[in-house]
Amino acid sequence: MSELRSAPVPELSPEDHLRGPDEAPLAIEYADFECPYCAALVARLAGSRLRRAFRHFPVRSSHPRAWAAACAAEAAGLQGCFWEMHDLLFADQARLEDPHLWERARTLGLDLERFDSDRRGDAVRARVRRDFESGVRAGVVTTPTVFAGGRMYTGQFDPAALA
């Protein structure tokens, strides 16, 4: 039996990356660091009052660096800098090759050696894959997809819808 059969979008877990006030409406984003529509959404949500959870949905065949970028964000997260790396990745999607990832890690003052071994490690890959699979099971097909207020928003999401 496959583990990719339909299931509702998972509740928040301690593993989730969260930002925004606890009492604000929750938006769970499935996104890909190489997806321009995701970058546009992230820019639009930056000024919104939402509690946001970020989950990885890297689509390998359309975005060759999506997995590397997702793993870099997780590796930065292991040093307490997930959101900082998230913001730096979305800020410059044309620069996602390894030297660009190292440059960001340096900017954030990360332990480079640890960052590099973590981002290539099985634990980080498995972490990204868990997010991806939870999205597949919840019916995510394209990025960005946002779950908020009991609805699934594909491609377009206006935070005013939850206000």
Place this chain on the structure above:
Amino acid sequence: MSPGVLGPETPAPEFTLRRQDGSEFTRADLLGQTTVLVFYPFAFSPVCTDQLNLYDDVLEDLQSQGATLYGVSCDAAYSQTAFREQLGVRIEQLSDFEPKGETCRAFGVYHPGGFPQRALVIVGPDGVVKWSYEADSPSELPGANLIFDGLAAVAAGSEASGQSG
């Protein structure tokens, strides 16, 4: 709307599609394997692109369930080849170009707009449709989860259909 995709326990009709090398792909090619036919409206339309990219990303999981996937559209084989190469997907494409839409009609998924409705059809090794799903509209993207649901239903010997409506 199309007349509605063939439901479970319907024998797959006789049909002829073209592989990318121009050779024929017929009902006989369905026999002996579990086949997932992914009908999609147009090569290069943005929505199809996302759908096939995602299915390609879970292709190993689908194959481990014993399933072989094919994309089916009314585009010419040359267009499908270009589409597949541009996407970088491995899923083999089958063309229903001439007589246009004949196979799509036989499966009940031909849209009056001149393209296949977005639909998924699982055909068993015996050539009988085991499960099918038709999207409510061409803009609805059937998630990969539906294919896994369908394969699980088939494996369980269930007659449950994911057919909508």
